[in-house]
Amino acid sequence: MFDKIVPRSEDYAKWYTQVIRQAEMADYSPVRGCMVVRPYGYALWENVKAQLDIRFKETGHENAAFPLFIPMSFIEKEAEHVEGFKPELAVVTHGGGKKLEEPLVVRPTSETIIGYMYSQWIQSYRDLPVLINQWANVVRWELRPRLFLRTMEFFWQEGHTAHATHEEAVEETLRILDIYTDFAVNEAAIPVIPGRKSESEKFPGALTSYTIEAMMGDKRALQAGTSHDLGQNFAKAFEIQYLDANQKQQHCWTTSWGVSTRMIGAIIMTHGDDQGLVLPPRLAPTQLVIVPIVPKNRADDKQAVMQAVDGICETLNGVRYHVDDRFDYSPGWRFNEWELKGVPLRIEIGPRDLSNQQVVLARRDIPGKDGKTFVPMNNIAETVPRMLETIQADMLKRATAFRDANTFEPESYDEFKEAVENGFARVRWCGDAAYEEKVREETQATIRCILMEQPDGDGKCIVSGKPAKEIAIFARAY
RNA sequence: CGGGGCGUAGCGCAGCCCGGCUAGCGCGUCUGCUUUGGGAGCAGAAGGUCGGAGGUUCGAAUCCUCUCGCCCCGACCA
Numbered sequence A: 001m002f003d004k005i006v007p008r009s010e011d012y013a014k015w016y017t018q019v020i021r022q023a024e025m026a027d028y029s030p031v032r033g034c035m036v037v038r039p040y041g042y043a044l045w046e047n048v049k050a051q052l053d054i055r056f057k058e059t060g061h062e063n064a065a066f067p068l069f070i071p072m073s074f075i076e077k078e079a080e081h082v083e084g085f086k087p088e089l090a091v092v093t094h095g096g097g098k099k100l101e102e103p104l105v106v107r108p109t110s111e112t113i114i115g116y117m118y119s120q121w122i123q124s125y126r127d128l129p130v131l132i133n134q135w136a137n138v139v140r141w142e143l144r145p146r147l148f149l150r151t152m153e154f155f156w157q158e159g160h161t162a163h164a165t166h167e168e169a170v171e172e173t174l175r176i177l178d179i180y181t182d183f184a185v186n187e188a189a190i191p192v193i194p195g196r197k198s199e200s201e202k203f204p205g206a207l208t209s210y211t212i213e214a215m216m217g218d219k220r221a222l223q224a225g226t227s228h229d230l231g232q233n234f235a236k237a238f239e240i241q242y243l244d245a246n247q248k249q250q251h252c253w254t255t256s257w258g259v260s261t262r263m264i265g266a267i268i269m270t271h272g273d274d275q276g277l278v279l280p281p282r283l284a285p286t287q288l289v290i291v292p293i294v295p296k297n298r299a300d301d302k303q304a305v306m307q308a309v310d311g312i313c314e315t316l317n318g319v320r321y322h323v324d325d326r327f328d329y330s331p332g333w334r335f336n337e338w339e340l341k342g343v344p345l346r347i348e349i350g351p352r353d354l355s356n357q358q359v360v361l362a363r364r365d366i367p368g369k370d371g372k373t374f375v376p377m378n379n380i381a382e383t384v385p386r387m388l389e390t391i392q393a394d395m396l397k398r399a400t401a402f403r404d405a406n407t408f409e410p411e412s413y414d415e416f417k418e419a420v421e422n423g424f425a426r427v428r429w430c431g432d433a434a435y436e437e438k439v440r441e442e443t444q445a446t447i448r449c450i451l452m453e454q455p456d457g458d459g460k461c462i463v464s465g466k467p468a469k470e471i472a473i474f475a476r477a478y
Numbered sequence B: 001c002g003g004g005g006c007g008u009a010g011c012g013c014a015g016c017c018c019g020g021c022u023a024g025c026g027c028g029u030c031u032g033c034u035u036u037g038g039g040a041g042c043a044g045a046a047g048g049u050c051g052g053a054g055g056u057u058c059g060a061a062u063c064c065u066c067u068c069g070c071c072c073c074g075a076c077c078a
Helices: A013-020 A039-058 A081-089 A111-120 A167-187 A234-237 A260-271 A299-315 A332-341 A353-357 A379-405 A413-422 A432-445
Strands: A027-030 A035-037 A070-071 A088-094 A098-106 A129-140 A153-163 A193-196 A208-215 A221-229 A241-243 A248-251 A253-260 A290-291 A321-323 A345-349 A358-363 A372-376 A426-430 A446-453 A469-474
Touching: A013 A027, A013 A260, A035 A039, A039 A153, A039 A193, A039 A260, A070 A111, A070 A253, A081 A234, A081 A446, A088 A372, A111 A129, A111 A153, A129 A234, A129 A290, A153 A167, A167 A193, A167 A208, A167 A221, A167 A253, A193 A469, A208 A379, A208 A446, A208 A469, A221 A260, A234 A253, A253 A260, A253 A426, A290 A299, A299 A321, A299 A379, A321 A358, A321 A469, A332 A345, A345 A353, A345 A379, A372 A379, A379 A413, A413 A426, A413 A432, A413 A469, A426 A446, A432 A446
Parallel strands: A290 A321, A290 A345
Antiparallel strands: A027 A035, A070 A098, A088 A098, A129 A153, A153 A253, A193 A208, A193 A446, A208 A221, A221 A253, A241 A248, A345 A358, A358 A372, A426 A469, A446 A469
C-alpha cells in the first residue's frame, strides 16, 4: 500500500503530493483542479475549524450561511473587484434546461452578496457592528491547481463585518490578524509573519490587506490567511448605509477575512519530513497511537499485552489515541504507516516491556532511536500529555529556527537576488510599484508583506536606492 | 494560455527507437502455512479494450494522422 516517498531535497513538489496521497489526506478528483478531502485530511481540517471558530465566537462573531450563487451583476458593482475576479469565475448560464436571464456566478468570495444583504439589514448606528462569519466552499477557476494550496473549489471561512467608523473597521481587521497569528503559532506551530500587503498584492476592492506569511520547507513563502480593510468601497457599491446619531446617512466601513484549507498545506510543508507528515499535537486527529506487539502463537502473551493496553487507555484522559491492533501487519510496518501519517506520539508495547513494567514512547518529531524513551507503566498518564506539549513547543521552535536561519538581510541588490533564491529577504522598501515589478521579473520574488512591527530609523531601498522607511519581506511564493 | 513530460493490471514501471509467438516486472490484493521489537518468508491465485478514433501492414503497445486526459515548469491567484 505504501511506497517510499521521494526525499524533499530531491523533488519537493513530488514529495508534497506523495505525502498527501499516501497519508490519505486527499486525492485527485475526476474533475481537473478539484480535490477530494479524505477522512484523515478532513479530521485535521475539522480541528483547524474548531480552533478558529472558538476564537471568532470569543470575539463576538456569529456564523451564518449565504448562497452559493451570486447574480453576475453583483460582482460587477465594485470596479476593482470585477477586475480581480473576472478571470477566475465559474458562471452558470443555464438552469432547469433553460438559459438564465442573468448568469449566476458560483461564489469566488462573498463580499458582494453579503454586502447586498447588509444593505437590507443595516438601518441605524444601533445595528452596528455586524459581525458575521461563514464556513463555506468557494470556486475560483484555477489554471494551475495543487492539492490544498490552489484548487478550483476550496473550503474556508470568510468573515464579513460592518462598522460605523473606519477606526472600528481597522481595529476589527487587526484583531482578526492577531487571531490568525495566534492560531498559526499556538495551534499549528507555524511561525508566521504578520504584515501588510503591497498595493499590487492586495485583495481586489480592499483599502488595505493584511496577511500572515509562513516559510515552507523549501524556503518559499505561503500566504496562510488574510484580513482586509475594505474601507467604504463595498458599502458604496451596495449602499450599505446607516443613520448616525446626528440623523445623517453614512456609509458603513466593512472588513473581510479568510483562512482556507490552504492552512492544511502550510502545516504539511512547515513540519513534514522525509518520512511523511509531522502534525502538531494540538491539531492532530490522532495524538497518540499505541502499537501492541505480540507473538501470534503465544496466546497468553497476547492477552497480557492487550490487557496492559486497555489499562493504559483507561488512564489517557483527554488524549486522542488509537490502538493499532492489526496483527497481520508487522510492527515495523505499522510504525512506518503512523509516521507517514504524522501522529505525534507512539507507544510500542510488547511482552518484553511487560516484564519490565514499561513501554517505549516514540516522538514523531525526532525520528529514529533518538526520539524513543522508556516510560514506566505507571507514569504514562502524566508523561503523554506533557510530552505532547513538549512536541508542540519543539515543533514551533524548530520551524522558527529554520525560518530565521533562512531569512537574510542583504546589503546590496546582488545580495538581495541571492537571498530570495535561498529564502526570505528582509529589506528596506521604498514602496514604488515599478521597482516591485522589476524585482518580480528579475528574481520571481514578490513582496510577501510589509512588517507590522517596524523598527525605528530609516534607510535606503534595496532596489531603488531611494529613501525607505519601511521594512518588507521579499520571497518566492506559492 | 505558452513550454516540457507522461498515458501499458489498484499503484509504480519495462517493452516502442529497429512491428512478429500466449504483453512482462516490482509493489499491492486474495488463499494457505510459517512469522511479528523498524516496511516478514514460502507456495499458489486473481487482475489488461496497452487513454480513444482512424490509418499503414499478412501482422500494431510498437509506425503515421487526429483526438482526449493528466502531471511538471512559467504568466494569474487564498
